[in-house]
Amino acid sequence: MTTTRTAADLRAVTAAELEAIARGAALLGTGGGGDPYVGRLLAEHALGPGGSVPVVPLHELPDDAVVAAVGIIGAPTIGVEKIQGANETIDAIAALNSALPRPVTHLVCTEIGGSNSMVPIVAAARTGLPLVDADGMGRALPELQMLTPGLHGHAATPLGLSDEKGNRLVLHATDNLWAERLARSAAVTMGCSACYAMYPLSGAEARAAYIPGTLSWAYRLGLLMAEARRRHEDVAAVLADELGGAVLFRGKVVDVDRRTEGGFVVGTGRLDGVDGWAGSGFTLRFQNEHLVAERDDEVLVTTPDLVCVLDADVAAPVTTEALRYGMRVS
Amino acid sequence: MTTTRTAADLRAVTAAELEAIARGAALLGTGGGGDPYVGRLLAEHALGPGGSVPVVPLHELPDDAVVAAVGIIGAPTIGVEKIQGANETIDAIAALNSALPRPVTHLVCTEIGGSNSMVPIVAAARTGLPLVDADGMGRALPELQMLTPGLHGHAATPLGLSDEKGNRLVLHATDNLWAERLARSAAVTMGCSACYAMYPLSGAEARAAYIPGTLSWAYRLGLLMAEARRRHEDVAAVLADELGGAVLFRGKVVDVDRRTEGGFVVGTGRLDGVDGWAGSGFTLRFQNEHLVAERDDEVLVTTPDLVCVLDADVAAPVTTEALRYGMRVS
Numbered sequence: 239m240t241t242t243r244t245a246a247d248l249r250a251v252t253a254a255e256l257e258a259i260a261r262g263a264a265l266l267g268t269g270g271g272g273d274p275y276v277g278r279l280l281a282e283h284a285l286g287p288g289g290s291v292p293v294v295p296l297h298e299l300p301d302d303a304v305v306a307a308v309g310i311i312g313a314p315t316i317g318v319e320k321i322q323g324a325n326e327t328i329d330a331i332a333a334l335n336s337a338l339p340r341p342v343t344h345l346v347c348t349e350i351g352g353s354n355s356m357v358p359i360v361a362a363a364r365t366g367l368p369l370v371d372a373d374g375m376g377r378a379l380p381e382l383q384m385l386t387p388g389l390h391g392h393a394a395t396p397l398g399l400s401d402e403k404g405n406r407l408v409l410h411a412t413d414n415l416w417a418e419r420l421a422r423s424a425a426v427t428m429g430c431s432a433c434y435a436m437y438p439l440s441g442a443e444a445r446a447a448y449i450p451g452t453l454s455w456a457y458r459l460g461l462l463m464a465e466a467r468r469r470h471e472d473v474a475a476v477l478a479d480e481l482g483g484a485v486l487f488r489g490k491v492v493d494v495d496r497r498t499e500g501g502f503v504v505g506t507g508r509l510d511g512v513d514g515w516a517g518s519g520f521t522l523r524f525q526n527e528h529l530v531a532e533r534d535d536e537v538l539v540t541t542p543d544l545v546c547v548l549d550a551d552v553a554a555p556v557t558t559e560a561l562r563y564g565m566r567v568s
Numbered sequence: 569m570t571t572t573r574t575a576a577d578l579r580a581v582t583a584a585e586l587e588a589i590a591r592g593a594a595l596l597g598t599g600g601g602g603d604p605y606v607g608r609l610l611a612e613h614a615l616g617p618g619g620s621v622p623v624v625p626l627h628e629l630p631d632d633a634v635v636a637a638v639g640i641i642g643a644p645t646i647g648v649e650k651i652q653g654a655n656e657t658i659d660a661i662a663a664l665n666s667a668l669p670r671p672v673t674h675l676v677c678t679e680i681g682g683s684n685s686m687v688p689i690v691a692a693a694r695t696g697l698p699l700v701d702a703d704g705m706g707r708a709l710p711e712l713q714m715l716t717p718g719l720h721g722h723a724a725t726p727l728g729l730s731d732e733k734g735n736r737l738v739l740h741a742t743d744n745l746w747a748e749r750l751a752r753s754a755a756v757t758m759g760c761s762a763c764y765a766m767y768p769l770s771g772a773e774a775r776a777a778y779i780p781g782t783l784s785w786a787y788r789l790g791l792l793m794a795e796a797r798r799r800h801e802d803v804a805a806v807l808a809d810e811l812g813g814a815v816l817f818r819g820k821v822v823d824v825d826r827r828t829e830g831g832f833v834v835g836t837g838r839l840d841g842v843d844g845w846a847g848s849g850f851t852l853r854f855q856n857e858h859l860v861a862e863r864d865d866e867v868l869v870t871t872p873d874l875v876c877v878l879d880a881d882v883a884a885p886v887t888t889e890a891l892r893y894g895m896r897v898s
Binding site for chain 1: 613663733734735736738739740741742746749750752753754756757758762782
């Protein structure tokens with residue numbers, strides 16, 4: 239608990255911070271948002287040796303900043319095979335800029351959970367734009383209209399979308415639900431994943447609409463997990479204590495029903511209990527993220543609470559596309 | 569035959585020409601491109617009483633013109649229920665203009681076949697832009713990369729796409745096949761039909777890339793059909809003579825297998841012969857347009873030849889979405 243209280247807020251991201259951010263982001267991804275592992279490698283490559291990306295606290299954003307949220311839309315199952323490049327992020331920002339009176343000056347995470355924590359770092363390193371220490375969800379999100387700037391009444395469009403082949407589009411939607419539908423279907427056609435730059439906001443609007451400090455929060459959670467593992471502590475219990483939650487179950491994965499559908503990975507995972515939970519069953523229901531957790535057919539937790547699954551052997555978060563038969567998890 | 573040789577080329581379209589153009593376009597649509605009936609009503613409304621749209625022969629286009637092809641992409645089955653409005657065409661042109669250094673100065677048909685013969689007339693009436701007497705297919709087309717400007721090496725994008733709800737997008741594709749895929753999937757999400765403005769060409773490029781005189785040709789074919797029907801002549805035989813074709817079959821529709829799939833209407837129609845063809849069977853295979861005609865399991869005609877189906881009772885062309893059990897056709 240001390241770790242997250244004492245570590246200072248990030249003022250820059252270098253290669254040294256990436257592993258902790260990725261680990262914390264994977265936890266906050268609650269199984270969704272894709273494994274940040276590949277994103278971390280891309281960010282390392284984009285930063286280069288000695289490279290760094292400046293991080294601006296949300297409250298320090300100037301009023302006249304132009305802030306865009308960047309990330310990947312698609313099914314995380316696809317990200318396992320179709321690895322994102324670095325040019326898509328530049329193309330998506332260029333597509334958005336073509337529809338704006340003034341170009342984007344700052345980048346922000348849509349969702350701190352999962353690989354979308356890494357995409358803005360790659361984009362910032364490639365474009366030289368500073369990154370805001372904030373995100374629009376505080377976890378991973380299933381659909382773009384659910385972001386906090388959307389809840390604050392801001393339009394997700396104009397939205398720039400791009401793929402690794404060089405296709406680009408600029409979308410103007412009548413509302414954010416239509417933006418989600420059109421961006422999702424274009425992403426499916428682009429190969430089930432695409433890069434976006436969206437929600438162009440002024441600095442003043444962004445300060446009110448985003449969740450402050452979540453990049454630093456993911457970093458501190460990542461440090462905490464690494465520290466607990468180094469000390470051979472029970473990482474799940476340490477996290478439950480830190481996040482004010484509880485260890486709901488420990489068990490072995492006995493069945494995974496998973497399919498890619500409409501640009502999402504959806505399905506169910508079933509566990510048989512071990513330790514104190516021997517004899518009990520547990521069910522995880524997911525759409526990209528773990529949405530519902532049931533023990534012995536009783537619903538214990540639903541989103542927006544965080545349903546986090548840790549691999550018991552390596553104490554690392556498990557994404558919904560990586561969940562597999564025989565895995566021991568907490 | 570005399571009609572098509574003697575009627576002068578169109579220099580303007582008024583409400584008086586619409587019926588003949590629509591009838592000729594329906595014939596050249598070979599079952600696809602949608603019934604121009606609704607399009608004709610929209611064009612009549614857009615022209616208004618006494619209104620007219622100037623028509624420019626292809627060879628008179630100035631070098632520095634900016635020519636865009638406008639029309640509807642989607643499954644014609646949808647057009648039966650979801651009637652296009654007039655604002656989509658304006659929105660699609662505005663979306664395209666936002667990606668061009670100079671705005672569009674002239675409009676042209678993508679395909680003279682079907683309802684897409686009427687959309688550019690509506691767009692011209694609403695925007696005040698002149699219409700070019702030409703199209704990019706000389707018939708109806710299944711996919712946008714097959715247009716003659718595409719065959720001349722021109723890019724279909726930037727492409728503006730819009731729907732009746734007010735959603736708009738600008739697409740930049742790496743090639744015209746990707747433009748087709750992305751525009752088609754966006755059109756499906758927009759409700760299975762959407763309006764586009766694409767293939768921005770200079771006047772010099774357009775003169776070389778489009779098929780001249782096809783708007784006037786559709787008009788003359790429409791006049792010929794009306795004249796033949798007025799004289800109680802065999803319209804199918806008159807048209808076969810005029811177009812250098814043949815009457816392949818007369819029969820009754822005994823089965824239609826039709827489904828809307830991936831933004832297309834696809835299926836099969838089966839006929840039993842009458843008159844000289846009694847005892848024979850005939851099969852029409854279609855994807856929006858009639859693509860293959862078979863008599864007694866022998867393939868007689870395939871696209872790009874025109875497979876035209878006329879309702880024997882009213883001597884009017886029948887679209888693939890209107891083909892139904894019991895209809896007598898030539």
